[in-house]
Amino acid sequence: xxxxxxxxxxxxxxxxxxxxxxxxxxxxxxxxxxxxxxxxxxxxxxxxxxxxxxxxxxxxxxxxxxxxxxxxxxxxxxxxxxxxxxxxxxxxxxxxxxxxxxxxxxxxxxxxxxxxxxxxxxxxxxxxxxxxxxxxxxxxxxxxxxxxxxxxxxxxxxxxxxxxxxxxxxxxxxxxxxxxxxxxxxxxxxxxxxxxxxxxxxxxxxxxxxxxxxxxxxxxxxxxxxxxxxxxxxxxxxxxxxxxxxxxxxxxxxxxxx
Amino acid sequence: xxxxxxxxxxxxxxxxxxxxxxxxxxxxxxxxxxxxxxxxxxxxxxxxxxxxxxxxxxxxxxxxxxxxxxxxxxxxxxxxxxxxxxxxxxxxxxxxxxxxxxxxxxxxxxxxxxxxxxxxxxxxxxxxxxxxxxxxxxxxxxxxxxxxxxxxxxxxxxxxxxxxxxxxxxxxxxxxxxxxxxxxxxxxxxxxxxxxxxxxxxxxxxxxxxxxxxxxxxxxxxxxxxxxxxxxxxxxxxxxxxxxxxxxxxxxxxxxxxxxxxxxxxxxxxxxxxxxxxxxxxxxxxxxxxxxxxxxxxxxx
Amino acid sequence: xxxxxxxxxxxxxxxxxxxxxxxxxxxxxxxxxxxxxxxxxxxxxxxxxxxxxxxxxxxxxxxxxxxxxxxxxxxxxxxxxxxxxxxxxxxxxxxxxxxxxxxxxxxxxxxxxxxxxxxxxxxxxxxxxxxxxxxxxxxxxxxxxxxxxxxxxxxxxxxxxxxxxxxxxxxxxxxxxxxxxxxxxxxxxxxxxxxxxxxxxxxxxxxxxxxxxxxxxxxxxxxxxxxxxxxxxxxxxxxxxxxxxxxxxxxxxxxxxxxxxxxxxxxxxxxxxxxxxxxxxxxxxxxxxxxxxxxxxxxxxxxxxxxxxxxxxxxxxxxxxxxxxxxxxxxxxxxxxxxxxxxxxxxxxxxxx
Numbered sequence: 005x006x007x008x009x010x011x012x013x014x015x016x017x018x019x020x021x022x023x024x025x026x027x028x029x030x031x032x033x034x035x036x037x038x039x040x041x042x043x044x045x046x047x048x049x050x051x052x053x054x055x056x057x058x059x060x061x062x063x064x065x066x067x068x069x070x071x072x073x074x075x076x077x078x079x080x081x082x083x084x085x086x087x088x089x090x091x092x093x094x095x096x097x098x099x100x101x102x103x104x105x106x107x108x109x110x111x112x113x114x115x116x117x118x119x120x121x122x123x124x125x126x127x128x129x130x131x132x133x134x135x136x137x138x139x140x141x142x143x144x145x146x147x148x149x150x151x152x153x154x155x156x157x158x159x160x161x162x163x164x165x166x167x168x169x170x171x172x173x174x175x176x177x178x179x180x181x182x183x184x185x186x187x188x189x190x191x192x193x194x195x196x197x198x199x200x201x202x203x204x205x206x207x208x209x210x211x212x213x214x215x216x217x218x219x220x221x222x223x224x225x226x227x228x229x230x231x232x233x234x235x236x237x238x239x240x241x242x243x244x245x246x247x248x249x250x251x252x253x254x255x256x257x258x259x260x261x262x
Numbered sequence: 263x264x265x266x267x268x269x270x271x272x273x274x275x276x277x278x279x280x281x282x283x284x285x286x287x288x289x290x291x292x293x294x295x296x297x298x299x300x301x302x303x304x305x306x307x308x309x310x311x312x313x314x315x316x317x318x319x320x321x322x323x324x325x326x327x328x329x330x331x332x333x334x335x336x337x338x339x340x341x342x343x344x345x346x347x348x349x350x351x352x353x354x355x356x357x358x359x360x361x362x363x364x365x366x367x368x369x370x371x372x373x374x375x376x377x378x379x380x381x382x383x384x385x386x387x388x389x390x391x392x393x394x395x396x397x398x399x400x401x402x403x404x405x406x407x408x409x410x411x412x413x414x415x416x417x418x419x420x421x422x423x424x425x426x427x428x429x430x431x432x433x434x435x436x437x438x439x440x441x442x443x444x445x446x447x448x449x450x451x452x453x454x455x456x457x458x459x460x461x462x463x464x465x466x467x468x469x470x471x472x473x474x475x476x477x478x479x480x481x482x483x484x485x486x487x488x489x490x491x492x493x494x495x496x497x498x499x500x501x502x503x504x505x506x507x508x509x510x511x512x513x514x515x516x517x518x519x520x521x522x523x524x525x526x527x528x529x530x531x532x533x534x535x536x537x538x539x540x541x542x543x544x545x546x547x548x549x550x551x552x553x554x555x556x557x558x559x560x561x562x563x
Numbered sequence: 564x565x566x567x568x569x570x571x572x573x574x575x576x577x578x579x580x581x582x583x584x585x586x587x588x589x590x591x592x593x594x595x596x597x598x599x600x601x602x603x604x605x606x607x608x609x610x611x612x613x614x615x616x617x618x619x620x621x622x623x624x625x626x627x628x629x630x631x632x633x634x635x636x637x638x639x640x641x642x643x644x645x646x647x648x649x650x651x652x653x654x655x656x657x658x659x660x661x662x663x664x665x666x667x668x669x670x671x672x673x674x675x676x677x678x679x680x681x682x683x684x685x686x687x688x689x690x691x692x693x694x695x696x697x698x699x700x701x702x703x704x705x706x707x708x709x710x711x712x713x714x715x716x717x718x719x720x721x722x723x724x725x726x727x728x729x730x731x732x733x734x735x736x737x738x739x740x741x742x743x744x745x746x747x748x749x750x751x752x753x754x755x756x757x758x759x760x761x762x763x764x765x766x767x768x769x770x771x772x773x774x775x776x777x778x779x780x781x782x783x784x785x786x787x788x789x790x791x792x793x794x795x796x797x798x799x800x801x802x803x804x805x806x807x808x809x810x811x812x813x814x815x816x817x818x819x820x821x822x823x824x825x826x827x828x829x830x831x832x833x834x835x836x837x838x839x840x841x842x843x844x845x846x847x848x849x850x851x852x853x854x855x856x857x858x859x860x861x862x863x864x865x866x867x868x869x870x871x872x873x874x875x876x877x878x879x880x881x882x883x884x885x886x887x888x889x890x891x892x893x894x895x896x897x898x899x900x901x902x903x904x905x906x907x908x909x910x911x912x913x914x915x916x
Binding site: 053056057058077078079080081082083085086087088089093094095096097098099102103106107109110113114115140142155158162 | 582657660795796798799801802804805806808809811812813814815816820854858859860861864
C-alpha cells in the first residue's frame with residue numbers, strides 16, 4: 005500500500021568541493037513520472053542525490069511530505085525514498101537475487117532475518133523488472149543491461165513510494181529501454197518516480213519535465229507545453245529541435261543541418 | 263778500476279735482488295682472494311667485533327682507525343669512529359679514513375663496494391675454534407707479526423684448560439642447553455660455543471648432526487631435560503612461562519643467566535673465547551649442587 | 564514485454580542448489596581437515612610423525628606434559644591464530660572492496676612490531692632492574708600485551724591521520740603512511756639495540772612455537788566476540804558492494820558500521836599478532852580460497868574464511884614441526900608456500916576451464 009508522498013526541494017543550493025553545483029532550486033514532486041534533463045554538468049545527479057538525502061545542502065532544504073528530510077532517521081528515509089546509482093561498478097560475489105534482497109535492509113536493518121513478506125517483495129520486484137530468470141547468476145557475470153534491471157529491482161524491493169533513478173536507461177539496448185520506459189510509466193501510477201535522463205525523447209514521454217542548466221532550474225512543466233520545449237532547446241544551445249511525430253508525440257532531434 | 267767494477271757489480275746484484283724480491287706479505291684470505299702487500303698496513307678498519315678484538319689481541323690496536331658499531335672491547339677503541347654494521351657500513355666515511363686494509367666477514371655486502379673503490383678488503387670467517395685459530399694467524403701475518411698468533415692461541419688454550427679445571431667433577435658430562443635466541447635457537451655441539459663446552463668437559467642437548475645453530479621444536483628441549491641451561495638473563499626470566507617448560511628440572515636453579523654485555527662475550531668467536539670459557543666455568547661452578555633430595559622435589563613439580 | 568520467459572522457479576533452482584551445496588561441502592571439508600590436522604598436531608613432535616614415537620609418547624610418563632601442555636595448546640592455538648587472521652583478512656577485503664587487502668593494512672602490523680621492539684630494547688637497555696620473580700611473568704606477558712597494545716595503537720594513529728573511517732581510500736593511504744613511519748622508528752631502535760633486532764626478526768617471521776593454554780583461552784575469547792559480531796555486520800559489507808551512496812541510501816549508518824568493522828579488524832589482528840607474531844599470507848589468501856570454492860554473501864564468507872585460515876595455519880604448523888624434525892621451519896614461510904601455491908593452482912584451473 006503506497007502512500008502519496010510529496011518530495012519537495014525548497015531553495016536548494018548545493019556545493020561540491022567548494023564549487024556551487026545547484027543554485028536556489030525549488031520544485032515539488034508528486035506521484036507520477038518526472039524527468040530531469042539538462043546538459044552535462046547541469047547538476048542533475050547532484051539534485052537527485054540531494055533529494056535522496058545523500059548530500060547535505062548548503063542552504064535550503066528538502067522536505068518529504070512537508071517534513072524536513074534531515075529530521076528523518078536514515079532507515080525511515082530509506083523506507084520512503086529509494087535511489088538508484090548512475091553507474092554500476094560491481095564488486096563482490098552476490099547473485100542477482102541476493103542483490104535484490106539487499107533492498108529489504110531498509111526494513112530489516114542489519115540484524116533481522118528476512119520474513120515471507122520480504123521474500124514476496126523481492127519476488128515481486130524481480131518479476132516487475134523481468135530478471136527472475138537469472139536470479140541465481142552472479143551479478144558480475146551479467147551484462148550491463150541485465151545488471152541494471154537487477155539493480156532497479158533492488159530499488160523496487162525497498163517498497164519505497166518515491167523512486168529516484170539516476171540514468172536508469174544508460175546501458176540498455178532499445179528494446180530494453182522501451183520495456184523500462186513502460187515499466188516506469190506503470191510504476192509512476194503508484195510511485196513518485198523521478199528519473200534523470202539523457203535521452204530527451206524518452207524524457208518527453210514523462211508526466212513532467214524539469215530542465216536544469218548550470219545548477220539552476222530553467223523550466224518545470226508538462227512536455228506538451230511550448231514554453232517548456234523552448235526552454236529545453238535553449239538549454240541545449242539549440243543543438244536539438246523538438247518536433248512532433250505524426251501521431252502527435254514529441255521527439256527531440258539533433259540539429260545536423262550544417 | 264777493479265774495485266769500482268766490483269762495487270758496481272755488487273750494486274747491480276743488490277738492485278736486482280731488491281727488484282725481484284717479492285712483496286713483504288702474501289696471504290690468501292677466507293674469500294679466496296690473494297693479497298700482496300709491500301709492508302704491513304698502518305691504518306686498519308674492522309667491520310666485526312671479533313675482528314677488532316683479534317687485531318687488538320695481536321698488538322695491532324694502535325693501527326685501528328675505525329671500527330664497526332658493535333665493537334666494544336677493549337676500552338682503547340672507545341674513541342674510534344663507528345662506521346656502522348656489516349649491513350649498513352658507511353662507505354664514504356670508510357673511504358675518507360684512507361685505510362690500508364679493511365677487515366670484514368665473508369657475508370659483508372659492503373666488501374665488493376669498497377673493493378671497487380680501490381680499497382683492500384681482507385675477508386675473514388670464524389665459525390669454529392679452528393677458524394678462530396686460523397684467522398688469528400691470518401691477521402697476525404697481515405700485521406707483520408706472524409709469531410703473535412701462536413702466542414695468542416696458546417694463551418686462549420691455557421685459559422680453556424684453566425677453566426676446565428674449575429668445572430666441578432660432578433658436573434662433567436652434564437648436558438647443557440645453550441639458548442642463542444628465543445625462537446628457540448640453540449648452540450649445537452657443532453658450533454664454536456659447543457666446542458667450548460666440550461673443552462670444558464660438558465655435553466650438549468643438541469647433537470652435532472643438527473648443525474651449529476638449529477631452530478628447535480620447543481618440545482625437544484623439554485624432552486631432552488638439560489642439566490644446565492645457559493641463556494641471556496632476559497630469556498631466562500620468561501623461560502618457565504613457556505608451555506611445558508616449567509617441567510624442566512634445570513629451572514630455575516641450574517641455570518646460568520648472563521646480562522647482555524656478558525652474553526655478547528659468550529657468543530663472539532674471537533680471541534676472548536678463553537675469557538668466555540672462564541665465565542661459563544665460573545657460573546657452572548657456582549650453581550647449587552643437585553642433591554638427590556633436590557632432584558626428587560623437582561620431579562614432583 | 565517478452566513472452567518467452569523460462570518459468571523462473573526451475574531455471575533459478577538448479578544453480579541455487581549448486582551454490583548451497585558448494586558452501587556445505589566447503590564447510591564440511593574445512594571441519595574435517597581441522598579435525599585430522601589437529602590429531603596430527605597432537606602426534607607431531609621432535610621426531611616428526613611416526614607411529615612408534617606416538618605410541619611411546621602416549622604411553623610414557625610425560626604424556627600429560629607433552630600432549631597436554633605442549634602439543635594440544637599449540638595445535639589449538641595455531642588454528643585459533645589462523646582463524647583470527649582469516650576473519651580479519653575477509654573483513655579487510657570486504658571493507659575496502661579490494662582483493663589485495665590484508666589484515667596488516669591499517670598500521671596494526673607496524674604498531675605491534677614497534678611495540679615489541681621497544682619492549683625488547685627497553686629490557687636490555689634498562690638492564691636487569693626487575694626482580695626475577697615478577698620478571699618471569701612480566702616479560703612474557705609484556706611481549707604479548709605490548710604487541711596487542713601496539714596493534715591498536717597503530718590503528719588509532721591511522722584513524723587519526725585519516726580523520727575517521729569515512730573514506731576507504733584515505734584510510735588505506737593513512738595506513739600505508741603509518742606503516743612506513745612506524746617501521747622506520749622501529750628500524751631506528753634496532754640499530755641501537757642488537758638484541759631488539761634479533762627479537763624483531765623472529766616477530767616478523769611469526770612463530771607458533773610457544774602457544775600455551777593462556778594463548779588458547781585468549782584466542783577463544785576473541786573468536787567468541789569477533790565471529791558473531793562480524794556475522795551480524797556481514798550484510799553491511801554486502802550492501803557496500805553496491806557502492807557507498809547506494810549503501811547509504813538503504814539507511815545504513817555507514818560511519819558507525821565502518822568504525823565497528825575497523826574495530827573488529829583491529830581486535831582480530833591484534834590478538835593474532837600478539838600471540839604468534841606477523842604470520843604472512845593467511846589473512847590475504849584465506850578469503851580468496853573461500854571465494855574460489857564457494858562464492859557467497861559475506862555472512863558465509865567471513866565465517867568460512869576464519870575456518871580456512873585456521874586450517875591453513877594449522878597445516879603449516881604441523882608441517883613446520885615435521886619436515887626437518889627436530890628442527891623447525893618458520894611457519895610464515897610455509898603459509899606462503901601452502902596458501903600461495905594452492906591459490907595459483909586454483910587460478911590456473913580456472914583460466915583453463
